[in-house]
Amino acid sequence: MQLYEFGPTRSIRMRWMLQELGVDFESVTVNLRAGEHRHPDFLKLNPAGKIPVLVDGDLVLTESVAIMLYLAEKYLDKGLVPTDIKHRAQVNRWLLFAVTELEQPLWRISRHTALYPEHLRLPAEVSLARQNFTDMVAVMEDHMQGCQFMVGNTVTVADFVCAYTLDWANEIRLLDGCPQLLRYMERMYARPNAPLRIAAAIANVNT
Numbered sequence: 001m002q003l004y005e006f007g008p009t010r011s012i013r014m015r016w017m018l019q020e021l022g023v024d025f026e027s028v029t030v031n032l033r034a035g036e037h038r039h040p041d042f043l044k045l046n047p048a049g050k051i052p053v054l055v056d057g058d059l060v061l062t063e064s065v066a067i068m069l070y071l072a073e074k075y076l077d078k079g080l081v082p083t084d085i086k087h088r089a090q091v092n093r094w095l096l097f098a099v100t101e102l103e104q105p106l107w108r109i110s111r112h113t114a115l116y117p118e119h120l121r122l123p124a125e126v127s128l129a130r131q132n133f134t135d136m137v138a139v140m141e142d143h144m145q146g147c148q149f150m151v152g153n154t155v156t157v158a159d160f161v162c163a164y165t166l167d168w169a170n171e172i173r174l175l176d177g178c179p180q181l182l183r184y185m186e187r188m189y190a191r192p193n194a195p196l197r198i199a200a201a202i203a204n205v206n207t
């Protein structure tokens with residue numbers, strides 16, 4: 001199995017999944033800063049020019065959450081996705097909540113503060129996205145009252161996606177009003193097979 005990845009990106013959550021599963025994999029670095037994701041060879045794997053990508057035999061899979069669900073189902077015995085249909089529905093709910101309600105505002109903030117050329121950046125979009133994030137993360141903060149994990153009493157694929165997304169938010173001080181989520185995220189990253197935090201991954205590629 002090969003994971004196409006690059007330090008401080010969404011490939012962190014993929015790596016987290018593989019490390020928790022204890023599966024052997026080969027890491028292939030796609031240096032985004034050097035534009036390697038636009039190389040024709042890479043575009044054959046993912047025409048969207050984005051990482052992560054998983055190659056497992058003849059399967060080439062893009063979209064990090066789809067990859068994580070594939071792995072959870074491939075290694076069903078590891079219990080990272082519930083077999084109970086109602087618990088699984090809740091896992092899907094939090095996965096989708098994380099990537100739509102939380103990640104999208106974070107992504108808009110990243111684009112309008114750093115990724116877009118300066119003349120295309122809209123400060124009003126950043127304020128709106130911060131507000132959108134704050135409104136939605138309050139729902140997750142309430143949900144986590146008294147909970148160890150997003151769903152049920154054991155870790156699931158939803159926890160890796162949610163904890164990574166919360167680390168991203170924390171990088172831009174958007175979790176200051178969410179003590180439950182801060183504690184949850186710290187607990188998740190204290191797991192022995194957790195990946196690097198985003199700040200450490202950035203420091204790594206800068207050295």
Ligand SMILES: N[C@@H](CCC(=O)N[C@@H](CS)C(=O)NCC(=O)O)C(=O)O
Pocket residue numbers: 008009010011032037049050051052062063064065
């Ligand atoms: N929805 C995709 C998003 C992938 C994505 O946007 N990856 C970023 C890194 S975090 C990327 O490769 N960006 C390169 C680019 O947009 O040019 C997923 O979750 O896999």
